Amino acid sequence: MVQRLKARFGDAFREASLDRKQAIVLIAVEQLRELSRYCRDEEKFDMLVDLTAVDWPKREKRFDVVLNLYSFAKNERLRLKAHAGETEPAPSVCEIWPAANWMERECYDMFGIVFEGHPDLKRILLPEEWQGHPLRKDYDILKQDTDWVRENLGIESGQ
């Protein structure tokens, strides 16, 4: 499969690796949607199990967008990864797997990653007016949107 991916995606294909016997494919973020479509249609990874992100603030492109796929036909899992910068949008995979809708919203909510082409990108777990993205590494665990808490809950701190 690595050979097929290399042939098809050329330079955009960054690396393929195994970690704890689990397959990981790293791709340039612009090609993420194309790769997803390819994986679904050609490689039969028909279910998007999970979509999430990891923050590496010291890296030039700080976010890992991580997609965990499952193939019913092969009973295999595959992990797709792409590096996205803070201001750089990642392509939405909603049109490929509708399951991505809420998961991308959660990523946007928690990390501030903008998914281009998402039908309705807005916060999902936090209130719409909340400032900040809590799962970023520079967001302290005790931090909160004090203005929002004061205004809406009528208390000084939610801690």
Add this chain to the structure above:
Amino acid sequence: MGSGKFGNRERAVAPHDGHQPMSNEHTIKTISGMANVNTTVLGADEIILNMGPQHPSTHGVLRVKLKLDGERVAGSECIIGYLHRGVEKIAEHRSYQQFAPYVDRMDYVAAVSNGLGYCEAVEKLLGTEAPPRARVVRTILTELQRIASHLLWLGTHALDIGALTPVFYCFREREEILKIFEKYCGARLTTHAFRIGGLQYETYDGFEEDTKRFCNDFAHKIDEYETLLTENRIWVGRTKGVGILNAADAIALGVTGPVLRASGVKWDLRRAQPYAAYDQYEFEIPTRETGDTYDRYVVRMEEMRQSRRICLQAVENIPTGPIMARIGKVLKPPPGEVYHSIEAPKGELGYYIVSDGTTQPYRVRVRPPSFINLQAFDKMAKGSLIADVVAIIGTIDIVLGEVDR
């Protein structure tokens, strides 16, 4: 119905600051919670109805905005997050062992399953495995937990639809399971039953007998529930053909667990990618074809029977030996990442853990089955009657602690 006082999403929509005419853009922003349910374009007969978050049939703090055309649901939107505690953030500030009790508080009616998923994920990350005895005991407790979770679902789901009796029967049997948990580890709900690497406690004297007695009694208890519901005309009328989800939609929406199996996909992680000790036992994977509320009911009933079967097989032959793998007191998994998932009562429960080589996880992502299954609600509810909405919420079997984390 709740008035939705929480958060100023609602207040911004209300015209109380009407001295300033809202621009179009402003309107769209403040009512963006309604993007699927377009309030600006309502048909002549259409109204918006808010349901929850304080509503007895939403199983917690779920809020649903329904666009109604007469008695039909024309669109819906789930608003969640009222129970968000930032579990994934907390994980980054605790050691691997310290985080284990937190996972119990996600799906708090199936805490044992949550713990199993987490412990196995960290074990995979460490490159170790629990000893055989621990794995079998884990299997027994997890299957008992599946029965308990399904019983709670059955009781409350029937209650939502108007059948008052089953809930008492279900809680009676669930109590027996909780007693076994209590005897085993001292807790009934948030059990923290497992440890990374195995078990902390040996089974108590009489664990096997208690489990056997429960399983033997339980066989005819399921029949008892079935006499109350399966051929009950009202039950059939309220569930058949309600909230249909076909297999293709279910897979596209990432739906897993009994909901997926009721749509005709014979897929169960216990069989597809076995973990714990499931590869040693015989059991069936019940499926149905239509994917309606009735089918999901039948699938879960049959699953309880299969869980009982697994428990009986496992308890007959618990291997002897250590219950804890040899792992250090301080856990420092080598840098890297792992995704591990189990078949929780509600679907695929996955943990994606990234390690940077320190004692604390760099990132823990929980793949919550309730959250992802709930996404299918809109598809299932569209076109159904308003009275069936509670049946559809109930049939997905969500726990808001897990949806919001």
